[in-house]
Amino acid sequence: MRYISTRGSAPALDFEGVTLAGLASDGGLYVPEAWPRISEAEIRDVRGKPYWAVAQQVMRPFIGDSLSEDELGRICEEVYGSFGHAAVTPLVQLDHRHWLLELFHGPTLAFKDIALQLLGRLFETFLARRGGNLTIVGATSGDTGSAAIRAVAGLERVDVFMLHPDGKVSDVQRRQMTTVDAPNVHNIAISGSFDDAQAMVKRMFADRSMTDRFAIGAVNSINWARLMAQVVYYFYAAVQLGAPDRKVAFSVPTGNFGDVFAGYVAAQMGLPVARLIVATNINDILHRALSAGDYSAGTVTPTDAPSMDIQVSSNFERLLFDLTDSGGGRDGAALADQMRGFEATRAMRLLESQSLAARGLFASFRADADQTGNAMRWAWEHTGQVIDPHTAIGLSAALGTDLGSALEDVPVVTLATAHPAKFPEAVERAIGVRPDLPARAGNLFERAESYDRLPGNYDAVRDYVAQRARPRS
Numbered sequence: 001m002r003y004i005s006t007r008g009s010a011p012a013l014d015f016e017g018v019t020l021a022g023l024a025s026d027g028g029l030y031v032p033e034a035w036p037r038i039s040e041a042e043i044r045d046v047r048g049k050p051y052w053a054v055a056q057q058v059m060r061p062f063i064g065d066s067l068s069e070d071e072l073g074r075i076c077e078e079v080y081g082s083f084g085h086a087a088v089t090p091l092v093q094l095d096h097r098h099w100l101l102e103l104f105h106g107p108t109l110a111f112k113d114i115a116l117q118l119l120g121r122l123f124e125t126f127l128a129r130r131g132g133n134l135t136i137v138g139a140t141s142g143d144t145g146s147a148a149i150r151a152v153a154g155l156e157r158v159d160v161f162m163l164h165p166d167g168k169v170s171d172v173q174r175r176q177m178t179t180v181d182a183p184n185v186h187n188i189a190i191s192g193s194f195d196d197a198q199a200m201v202k203r204m205f206a207d208r209s210m211t212d213r214f215a216i217g218a219v220n221s222i223n224w225a226r227l228m229a230q231v232v233y234y235f236y237a238a239v240q241l242g243a244p245d246r247k248v249a250f251s252v253p254t255g256n257f258g259d260v261f262a263g264y265v266a267a268q269m270g271l272p273v274a275r276l277i278v279a280t281n282i283n284d285i286l287h288r289a290l291s292a293g294d295y296s297a298g299t300v301t302p303t304d305a306p307s308m309d310i311q312v313s314s315n316f317e318r319l320l321f322d323l324t325d326s327g328g329g330r331d332g333a334a335l336a337d338q339m340r341g342f343e344a345t346r347a348m349r350l351l352e353s354q355s356l357a358a359r360g361l362f363a364s365f366r367a368d369a370d371q372t373g374n375a376m377r378w379a380w381e382h383t384g385q386v387i388d389p390h391t392a393i394g395l396s397a398a399l400g401t402d403l404g405s406a407l408e409d410v411p412v413v414t415l416a417t418a419h420p421a422k423f424p425e426a427v428e429r430a431i432g433v434r435p436d437l438p439a440r441a442g443n444l445f446e447r448a449e450s451y452d453r454l455p456g457n458y459d460a461v462r463d464y465v466a467q468r469a470r471p472r473s
């Protein structure tokens, strides 16, 4: 399997190459050269298999020669054998039509563990084979940082530098990062906002004085391997609900458009996905883009669902690439023009052809604070389920979107992206119950924290990383 850039001019890479790379050198994102297909018989064959075996089967075509069948099977078994639930991503029925797909049974209680636990093992395997060191630099508004740190803590050839905005992540989120005691983990609290931290990381990816000395890798969802790992649970869930003989719809709490793009990939592979509902909070650029063709970024308004407080959704470019068709399919040069326009003005209109094509599969929904609270109460009062604010936005969208009479028998699965105990204040405000941290979260509030504070100044961050990271070889 070869991977090409959405902007058409970076060199193609194999799976190992895209896993270790960040952004493509032309500023685009890597995608498979063609979507692999899975036949109905192969989808049926998924039934009854344990999660790790489904993962091996679904991910196999994306990996090509980068891992042997034995290596892939062993990695899947080890990664998904260590989750807090035997089913890894269990389905929970809410009523005759609605289901939750619980994605929060990993070590840091959000769905990001499902992909990042795998990514850590891939880094380890590929670096042991080719030698050298990898320097991970990332910015986090909460969940990515802890999941990435837990995935790479203690790895021999990886150093991780995680920037978070000082004072702007929750206590649970900060402690999940700063109480991990490993020599290769470096937590940095930056004075400023998440966007400031993110801008410094982007600058470092483009800073030759750094990239010449260090192999700088990415753990956010621009990394293809993360999206690939998320395709698995769409298959796993849909087959339990009757696929390939029955269609299934999914409602996905969305920020950077990574999780829902994995659902799109599953559909391209042949899974009968009836609809993908893109659920946003009041930071609704994707809802405006999908419903009215208006992709324009405003300023971020903080909400109870901080992991969705995003204005620019990186992975949307991967969808636009597939939908940019000037007679013959994916047109990287045309998309590069369109994206450059967006980068200059922070606004663009989707082409009519892009909007029409997107509406074939995607619906969208925007939930405000009241609707989010109502969904938490509905789940608690009608089903006894305590759900977190991100999941509540997904459920609000699932309950509030009319899929039409042709799809009225289709089951609707809401992706439950975080454990409610990650956001105890918001949950307690909505339903009057304060969720407890599960035992696997450990004694977060008793362990010592370790992190450094730096000013919101690029040179200070660059020097900090340069003094501590190990050169590429």
Ligand SMILES: *Cc1c(COP(=O)(O)O)cnc(C)c1O
Residues within 6 Å of the ligand: 110, 111, 112, 143, 144, 221, 253, 254, 255, 256, 257, 258, 259, 260, 307, 308, 390, 417, 418
């Ligand atoms: C990251 C995150 C999201 C958004 O996922 P994307 O892939 O960025 O769209 C939603 N909910 C939670 C809890 C998250 O951590």
